Amino acid sequence: MSLRSHIRGIARTFVVSLGFLAMTAVPARADITAFLGMSPTPERHTVKGFSGGVSLVVVGFEFEYSHLGEDTPQALPGLKTYSGNVFVQTPVELKGTRFYATAGGGGYQEYLGPRDETHFSLNVGGGVKIRVLGPVRLRLDYRVFQLKGEPLYATYQRFYAGANIAF
Secondary structure, three states: OOOHHHHHHHHHHHHHHHHHHHHHHOEEEEEEEEEEEEOOOOOOOEEEEEEEEEEEOOOOEEEEEEEEOOOOOOEEEEEEEEEEEEEEOOOOOOEEEEEEOOOOOOEEEEEEEEEEEEEEEEEEEEEEEEEEEEOOOEEEEEEEEEEOOOOOOOEEEEEEEEEEEOO
């Protein structure tokens, strides 16, 4: 077998494999969420934010931003988080409901008055997306954030409800 025919055979195998993958691939789906919630760390105060993600049936990726407001009179620090997350979810909706678990990391900024700490954070959590009408879903989420560096509070919890639109 010559080198030329060997290369031709590899090229044919490659083209056939690509064609097979293209015929069986499931299209990626995307969604965006705007949310409002609360954190009990150190005492209850409001959090808001947004996220956008892409899923491939079971596994997906998401970017998220959240902002927990500072309350200087109550000595409650503000917290901004920026994270990239990987999630796994049920492959199909069960009665309009899809469950997921997520983990990720990114950066944070915790501040209170003149004090300001910026560093790396990790998060883990989960939730549910409930179909309301067409592409609109209600998203309920719980996360635990571990802040590295020297924050005032190393662990934050967050609960939120959001409007989620799939496209």
